[in-house]
Amino acid sequence: MQNEIHYLTDPCTGDVCCRIRHSSGLEIRVAEMPEFSTAYAQFSTRFGSIHRCFRENGKTVFLPAGTAHYMEHKLFEKEDGDIAVRFDELGAACNAFTDFDRTVYHFHTQRGFDKALGILLRFVMTPYFTERTVSRERSIILQEIMEMLDDPASQVFNQLLRGMYHTLPLYPDVLGTPESIMEITPELLRQCHRIFYHPQNMVLCCAGNVSAKQVLAVADRFVKPVPLPDAETVFLTEPDMPVQNRVSQRMAVGKQQFMIGFKSRPLSGTARLRESLLCSLTLDLLTGSAAPLCQKMLHDGLINDTFDTECFAGDGWFAVLAEGESDDPQAVLDAICTEAERVLREGIDETLFSVLKKAAYGDSILGMNDPESVCTALTDAFMWDCESPYLRTQLLASLTTEDVCRCLRERFRRDRTCLSVIAPAPL
C-alpha cells in the first residue's frame, strides 16, 4: 500500500494541513507552521477508559477500570529506564494523558524533532511489561487515585456520570479504582497493546515548525504494517433516561458544589461537531454572562462566579453540563429548565444570537493560532471522525435560531436530568 496524501484548507484563514494515509494504515495529519519555533506531536490511540470490553477471535474480554491509564504509565518504562529522560536529552518535553475515548502521547521541541518523533513512535509501539515493573506502578497510581478522590471537582463529575449512565463505562474514573487496578497484569496489557495500539486504530498529528516530508520520513522508518487483529470493541445499549435524578456525598469543601447533566441522544462525525457547537451557543444564550438568567441567578445569590457550562460529547454519549457552587442546586436546575421553556415560548433574542455567533467565530480563529492548539484540533478531528479540522467556522455560520429551538427541545429535557451534589463534611 502506498502513502496517500490529501491537502485541506481553511477557507476563512487560508491555513493548510495535510492528511496522509500511511502505508502501515496509520493516519498522519500535519500542519506546517514554519513561523513558529516549536513543533508539537501527538500520537494517539482510540483506547480510553470507556473501552472496557472487547471480543477477540470470538472470545469476550472484560477489562478492569483504569486499564488504558495504566498502559499509559507503563509504556514510558523500558528496559533501560524512563523514556522521558531520552526526550529531556534532546530538550524536548514529553507527556501523556488518558481520556474517556483516547490515550495521547505527546511532545514538543524546538530542536531534534526527527529524533524525538522517532523515540515517540518507537516507545509507544513497543510494549515492555514485566511483573516487577507493572506491580511497582500500582503504588504510584494508587496515590494518583487517592488525590483524585480528595478532589471535589473530580468527584462531582464522576458522581454525575454514575448517576447518568447505565451501561456506558464513563464511570468509575479514567484512573480506575484502588481495587480494579489490582487486577491489571502484564499479560492483559500486552493483549490490549496488540489490539488497541495497532496503526489502523491510531493517529499521528504534528503542527508547528515541522514539515510533512519530515514526519513521513520518520514514520516510514518506524511504523511498519502489522496484521490487523480480529477484534472489536463491545458496548452495550445505553438507555435514554439517567440512572438517578440526584446523587450526593459529603467531602471537605467550603461550600456546596454541584453539577447538572442533561442527557441526550449521541451523534457521530461532523453531525456531532455541529451539534456541540450548537449546544455551546445555546448554553451561552440561555445561561451565559450576557443572558438574563445568569444575571438573575447572580443577583439572587443562587450562583457565584464559579458557574460554568459545557457540552460533553463523545462516542456514545452527549450531554449538556452546568456546574458551580450553590446553597440550592435544585433551584439552579429548575431555573435553567424554566428559562429553556420561556425562551421556547417567547422566542430567541436575535441580537444576542448574532453577537454570540460573532464571538464563536472569533474563538474559532484564535483557537488555531499556536502549534499546540492546532495539533490538538488535528487529533480531535480524527477522534471525532471529521475529515477536516477546519470545519468549525463553516458549521458556525450554518447555525440558525431554529436550530437553537430544536436544541432546547431535545437537549434540555427536564426528565433527562441528573443533579450531582458535594455537600460540606463537618470539619
Add this chain to the structure above:
Amino acid sequence: MPEMMLGNGIRYTEIHDPKFRSCLLNILFYVHRSQQTAPIHALLPDLLTASSAAFPSSASMTLALESLYAAEFCGKLSLCGDDAALDLTASWLNDDLALGGESVTDAMLSLVTGALLHPNAENGAFCDPEFRIAKQNLLDDIDCACNDKRIYTLRRAAALAYADEPAAIPPTGLRRDAENAAPEEAFRLWQEILRTSQIEIVCVLPQPKPQIAEKLRECFSAVPRTPETFCFHVPSPKKQRCAYQEELLPVGQTKLAVTYKYDSIPREVLLMLCGILGWNSDALLFTELREKYGLCYYCCLECSSGKQAITIDTGTNAANIGALRIGIDTQIEAIRNGRFSEKMMQKAILRYACRAAAASDSPYDLAAEEINRLQHEDPRSADELTAAMQAVTPAQIADAAKQLRLDSVFVLRAEREEAAFDAE
C-alpha cells in the same frame, strides 16, 4: 522591542510578531500588601474588568466583549514576594480578521482605558449590585480555600514559612477583613493605586500599533502620579528552629510541604539547582522518591527567589510521610556532596533554554517572560542567562545546596487514614 516611559513610573514595552492573530495588552499595577487591604486588592481586578461606567453591568460588559469577536478583559491578583500586582489582561482579534473591517483595537482601547479611569462607581464608591456580587464571590472563594487540597497545603505552608511577613497573607485576605470590605474603601484604594503604584505594561502585537501607547499615555496623564518604590526581593528571615504544623482534614491522602531558605544564590546557579533537584525529568526528587521507591505520585518544587526560599510538596499516605521527609533531605544532601552528573547539569540548561525559546510562540508566554525578566531586575536576555548557566560549576551547585536550611514543615493529615490507624 520598543520600551518607553508613558509617565512617571509607567513603563511600556511593545513586542511585535506578525505570526500572531491576536493582540495582548497586559497591565500590572504594583501594590504593597497588608492584612487589611488584601481583600480589596483581591476584589479590584474583578471590579475593574466585570463592569465600568460605560458598561455598568457584567451583562453589558460581556456583550461588548462578545461583539468584539470574543475579546477578553480579565484580571487577577499576582503575588510578587511581599508585594502584589493587580494583573489586568486584554486580548482581542487582530483588526485584519474582523469580518466588517472594523477596528477592534480602537474599541478595546476605549473599553480598557474607560474601565481604568471611569470604573462602575458613583459618589466615591463602587456600585451595587456589582460590588455586592464581587464581594460574595470573594467570600465564597475564601470559604472554599480548602477545596483544592494541594493549593491549600501550599498556602498554609507559605503562611508558616513567612509568618509575620506580607507574603504570609493569603491572596484573598482573611474572611473577617473581607467581610468588612466596603465599596467606598475599595474606590478610595483604587484611586490611590492609580496615583502611587508602579505600572508595568507589556503589549504583544502582530504589527506596531502606535495608537496603543498614545491612548495609554493620554489615559494616565489624567492622573497626578507620585509612584512609590517596590522591591520584589525581600528575603524571608530564617527561623532559629524549624517550624512544624499539622492540620487534620476529612480527606484520604496526606499532603506534605517542606520549605527551605537560603542566603544568596545567583539566578543561574538557582536554576541549575532547581533543575537537578526537582524540575528535570531525571530530577532527584522524581527519580528517587517516585520512580525508585514509589512513595508518591508527585513531588514538586517551587522556587520563590524574591523570598529566597524553595518549597517541596507531595501527597501520599500517612505511613510514607516519614520516608518522604528523609528522602527529600537525602536528595539535597546528595547535591551538597556533588552526587549529580554533568548530564543532569546539561539537561537543566537545555530545559531552561527550550522553555525560553518556546515562549516566543504565544503572546501570553511572551508577555509573562518579559514581566518575569523585569521583576527579577535582571537585564540579561534568555540567551545570556543560558550562557551564564553553562558557566556554572558543580562546586557552585553543591555550595548552593549547602545553603538550603530547613525552615518549616506543614502536614495536612488525612482524617480517614488516622481513623484507620486508630482502628488497627
